[in-house]
Amino acid sequence: MTGQQRVLDVLVEAVDTLTEDFDLIDFLYRLSTRCVELLDVDAAGVMIVDQHGELQLIAASDEHTRLLELFALQHNQGPCVRCYHTGQAQLNISLTSGAATLDFGPFAAQARTAGFTVTHALPMKLRHEVIGAVNLFGTRLRRLSDTDIQIGQAIADVATIAILQQRTIEQGHLEKAQLQAALASRVIIEQAKGVLSERYNLSLDETFSAMRTYARPHHLRLTELAQHVIDNTFDGDFTQTDTP
Structure with missing residues (x-):
């Protein structure tokens, strides 16, 4: 399957969010695995904010990443947390660089233990409303290409629209x-x-x-x-x- 076909599949899956029996968790899990398939990364996680304004892990491409994301939340640190609070993408962060991970101490160490050497985070936002972030991890110290960044942000945008659309369908205001x-x-x-x-x-x-x-x-x-x-x-x- 080509990269273009996989991107098309993501868009088709997003259309399914218009149905009444839409399964939000399964959809977000599929998006996290799509990130691994489409981008030059090895794992991905999705965090969204709850009704108290606190980030919560909602999906991850694998169990190791889920545990790492939970660790980040427990310590309230890491690129995903920063991405949510700033609304800005956090890209090409070397987990082996002391300077790059100065504010991510325990998280960076835990990520390295899990075998990751680079991480990225993309905001899930519509206009000025930020509802979460998508975190990406790689085991090789390689930068994301401009194309990968665009595709990754598109996936994050699709997830955002799906969540906001589902809110409208199921709960109204x-x-x-x-x-x-x-x-x-x-x-x-x-x-x-x-x-x-x-x-x-x-x-x-x-x-x-x-x-x-x-x-x-x-x-x-x-x-x-x-x-x-x-x-x-x-x-x-x-x-x-x-x-x-």
């Missing part, structure tokens, strides 16, 4: 209620991942992939599937992907 519901759903999904990971002896990344594969043909949202697992009412085998 109660804009932040939908985001809070998504964040709460993410907690349930993480709990279910832990349960299923132990039950099937899979990694958390493998578990999440299997949950997504199971949910779609069974017409379940990820949150619904996760809630069944938490409530111990899930009696299927989510490793089986045949449609019902």
